[in-house]
Amino acid sequence: MNRSIARAQSIHRERQLLALQTLYPGQGYSVENIAGSTTILSPPAFGRKLNHTYEFALDGKVTIKDLRRIEAACERNGGTPELDMCDFADKSGFDLFSNHYTVTGSQCEYQQSLADFQRLPSSGDTIKIDIVGPDDHDTFVQASVDGFRSGGRPEELLKVCAESAAARSDTILFSASIAGEIVGTAAMAMIETAISKIVVLYCDSCLPSARGRGVHKTLLLERLRVARDCGFDLASATAREGSISGRNMEKVGFKMAYFCKTYTKTC
Numbered sequence: 001m002n003r004s005i006a007r008a009q010s011i012h013r014e015r016q017l018l019a020l021q022t023l024y025p026g027q028g029y030s031v032e033n034i035a036g037s038t039t040i041l042s043p044p045a046f047g048r049k050l051n052h053t054y055e056f057a058l059d060g061k062v063t064i065k066d067l068r069r070i071e072a073a074c075e076r077n078g079g080t081p082e083l084d085m086c087d088f089a090d091k092s093g094f095d096l097f098s099n100h101y102t103v104t105g106s107q108c109e110y111q112q113s114l115a116d117f118q119r120l121p122s123s124g125d126t127i128k129i130d131i132v133g134p135d136d137h138d139t140f141v142q143a144s145v146d147g148f149r150s151g152g153r154p155e156e157l158l159k160v161c162a163e164s165a166a167a168r169s170d171t172i173l174f175s176a177s178i179a180g181e182i183v184g185t186a187a188m189a190m191i192e193t194a195i196s197k198i199v200v201l202y203c204d205s206c207l208p209s210a211r212g213r214g215v216h217k218t219l220l221l222e223r224l225r226v227a228r229d230c231g232f233d234l235a236s237a238t239a240r241e242g243s244i245s246g247r248n249m250e251k252v253g254f255k256m257a258y259f260c261k262t263y264t265k266t267c
Helices: 002-023 044-050 066-075 090-094 133-150 153-169 215-229 244-251
Strands: 028-036 039-040 052-054 080-088 101-115 126-131 170-177 180-191 197-206 234-239 256-264
Touching: 002 028, 002 039, 002 044, 002 052, 002 101, 002 153, 002 180, 002 197, 002 215, 002 234, 002 256, 028 066, 039 066, 044 052, 044 153, 080 090, 080 101, 101 244, 126 215, 133 153, 133 170, 133 180, 133 197, 153 170, 170 215, 180 215, 197 215, 215 234, 215 244, 234 244
Parallel strands: 052 080, 197 234
Antiparallel strands: 028 039, 039 052, 080 256, 101 234, 101 256, 126 170, 170 180, 180 197
């Protein structure tokens, strides 16, 4: 199951960059598939969010030549190589990082089976969830940026991430409103691997004024309901270890699947 989730996450990242490549041709968005891994590349100012390698060593043994090819692609793009390694990746990948790489972060991958999912009642304010249509994509993008802005990431990065979600044919967009005012947004990518039909929940954003009122939980529950009704098997979502987002996921039934550590080249 974990390998299927990792594959879905890798496909998700690739499609995110391909959407931006279509939206902004000639502006440095590209994807490199090397030794079974996926390296997404964008303007270096966007940092790890849109510049990193996923699935390294998941298909088995990797060599220094594989790593050098990834490094060369990142360095041609003007950035520093950063590779996300799942904890069940082949040992050869970790061995390659013993020199010149250091761990600079970690993330948790969560999963929930949809076979027995039951929509739980949400608490707090009356929150209305809507599926966002094409005519409201600009509103979705702005609301997403407004919700993420307080995190300190560049506004242009927030904008292109939301635009990428809005441009993808495999993604459903959601908005949350209280008393007619949009207070949160989220996205759900529908991905079929060789083994499972998986939804990837991402781009969860909430306005600061609405935090603590059940917005994120309600967006999670509604996406799980829609995914189940569409016949998908599994839901996957990523969060930093110990984060509020991770705790919210656990409250609606998500379980820890695996860890990923980010290895960054130091010299």
